Amino acid sequence: MADKVRVGIIGAGGIAQGAHMKGYATIPDQCEMVAVADLNEKVANEAAEKFGIKKVYTDYREMLASGEIDAVSVTTPNKFHKDPTIEALNAGIHVLCEKPLAMNAAEAKEMCAAARDSGKILQVALQSRFSGPGRFMREYIQAGNMGEIYFARAQALRRRGVPGWGVFIDKEKQGGGPLIDIGVHILDFTLFLMGYPKPVSASGKTWDMMGKNPELTNNFGDYDRSKFTVEDFAVGMIKFENGAVISLESSFMANQGENEIMKTQLFGTKAGANVRIWGDDPIEIYTEENKQLFDLKPRNIPKVDSPHTAEVVAFIEAIQNGAESPVPGLNGLILNAIFDALYKSSETGNEEKVDVSF
Ligand SMILES: NC(=O)c1ccc[n+]([C@@H]2O[C@H](COP(=O)([O-])OP(=O)(O)OC[C@H]3O[C@@H](n4cnc5c(N)ncnc54)[C@H](O)[C@@H]3O)[C@@H](O)[C@H]2O)c1
Structure with a gap:
C-alpha cells in the first residue's frame, strides 16, 4: 500500500x-x-x-x-x-x-x-458515538458510575423534518423512513453506551398519516406528498438477552414541542442520565449519595468540532x-435486524424475534 x-x-x-x-x-x-x-x-x-x-x-x-x-x-x-x-x-x-x-x-x-x-x-x-457527549458518557459508564443500565428511552423526533432532497421518502430506495434514517443514529448511540447487548425480540408500530398530507408544512424543503411511501412516525420496544429494554421513538413529522430532539435517557442502578448528542449542556446525570439526590452537569465534556x-x-x-x-459492520447488522423486526411487528401486530445470527 x-x-x-x-x-x-x-x-x-x-x-x-x-x-x-x-x-x-x-x-x-x-x-x-x-x-x-x-x-x-x-x-x-x-x-x-x-x-x-x-x-x-x-x-x-x-x-x-x-x-x-x-x-x-x-x-x-x-x-x-x-x-x-x-x-x-x-x-x-x-x-x-x-x-x-x-x-x-x-x-x-x-x-x-x-x-x-x-x-x-x-x-x-x-x-x-464520536461526539463529545458520546465519548464522555462511554467513559463515565465504563468506569461503573451508572451501575447496570436496564432501560433506555431513545428519541429521534422531528416536528416537520421530512428531507425535501434525495430519495428519503422513497421506501423502495431507502428501506424505510425516520426509523431507519434518524432512529438509526440514536439507537446506535444508546446501544454503544450500553455496550451493544444482544437483541432478542421487538414490537413496534409505524404510522404514515402526516407525511402524505399536502396541507401540512415542512421545515426541510418541499417534496411531492403523493410520492411519500415511508412511515412518518415509528415507535418500538426492543428486548435484550441481558434483560435490558430500549424504547425507541422516531419521526419525520410529529406534533411535539421541539424542531428536533436527538436524545437518550439512560436508567441505571447507580445513576440515570439525560444525554443529547449536540447542543449546550447536553448531559445531565441523576445520582444519590448519603440519602441526598443530586443532578450533575459535567463541565469538561470533550470538544469535538465535527463527529x-x-x-x-x-x-x-x-x-x-x-x-x-x-x-464494526456487525453493529450495523444488529441495527438492521432490529428495524426488520420492528417493521414486521407493525404489520403482524405481534412481538417479533430479532435475528442477528451470523
Ligand atoms: N451520517 C449521516 O448523518 C447522514 C446524513 C445524510 C445522509 N446519510 C446517508 O448517506 C447516504 C446518501 O445520502 P445523501 O443525503 O448524500 O444523498 P444524495 O441524494 O445527496 O447523494 C447520493 C448520491 O449517490 C449517487 N448515486 C446513486 N446511486 C449510485 C450508484 N449506483 N453509483 C454511484 N453513485 C450513485 C446519486 O447520483 C447522488 O449524487 C444515505 O445512505 C443516507 O442515509 C447519512
Whole structure:
C-alpha cells in the first residue's frame, strides 16, 4: 500500500461532500482522494472540482478496477450500499459505508461476510458515538458510575423534518423512513453506551398519516406528498438477552414541542442520565449519595468540532494501524435486524424475534 491511503468516493451527493470529503481533506498527510464516482456526471465533476480530485467515473466498478484505490466511502442511497461495498471488499479495498448499513439484515449479513472473508475494514458511518457527549458518557459508564443500565428511552423526533432532497421518502430506495434514517443514529448511540447487548425480540408500530398530507408544512424543503411511501412516525420496544429494554421513538413529522430532539435517557442502578448528542449542556446525570439526590452537569465534556470528521479520521487511522473497524459492520447488522423486526411487528401486530445470527 502507498504511504498515504488512496481514497475513492462512491456517490458524491450531500453527505459525501458535506462530511466524508471534508473529513478526508483535513488529513492530507494521511490520505489522498484520488477518484470520485457518481451516476450523475455533473455531481461527480462538481465534487471533483471542489476537492481537487483528478479522476471522475460514472461507473464505480471502473474505479474499483483501476488498482489505484485502497479505501472507499460508500455514500449512495441505502439501496445502493450493498453491491459497491461487497465489490470493494472483494477487491481488497476498505469500506466506510453510510448508515444504515443496508436495507435489511439479510443484505447486512452478506456485507459482513465479505468483510470477514476479505480481512478488510468495514466501518459503518455512525458518527454520533464520536461526539463529545458520546465519548464522555462511554467513559463515565465504563468506569461503573451508572451501575447496570436496564432501560433506555431513545428519541429521534422531528416536528416537520421530512428531507425535501434525495430519495428519503422513497421506501423502495431507502428501506424505510425516520426509523431507519434518524432512529438509526440514536439507537446506535444508546446501544454503544450500553455496550451493544444482544437483541432478542421487538414490537413496534409505524404510522404514515402526516407525511402524505399536502396541507401540512415542512421545515426541510418541499417534496411531492403523493410520492411519500415511508412511515412518518415509528415507535418500538426492543428486548435484550441481558434483560435490558430500549424504547425507541422516531419521526419525520410529529406534533411535539421541539424542531428536533436527538436524545437518550439512560436508567441505571447507580445513576440515570439525560444525554443529547449536540447542543449546550447536553448531559445531565441523576445520582444519590448519603440519602441526598443530586443532578450533575459535567463541565469538561470533550470538544469535538465535527463527529463526521472524527469518524473519517478513525477510519483512515484504523487502516494505517491495521486495527479493527472503529464502528464494526456487525453493529450495523444488529441495527438492521432490529428495524426488520420492528417493521414486521407493525404489520403482524405481534412481538417479533430479532435475528442477528451470523
Ligand atoms: N451520517 C449521516 O448523518 C447522514 C446524513 C445524510 C445522509 N446519510 C446517508 O448517506 C447516504 C446518501 O445520502 P445523501 O443525503 O448524500 O444523498 P444524495 O441524494 O445527496 O447523494 C447520493 C448520491 O449517490 C449517487 N448515486 C446513486 N446511486 C449510485 C450508484 N449506483 N453509483 C454511484 N453513485 C450513485 C446519486 O447520483 C447522488 O449524487 C444515505 O445512505 C443516507 O442515509 C447519512
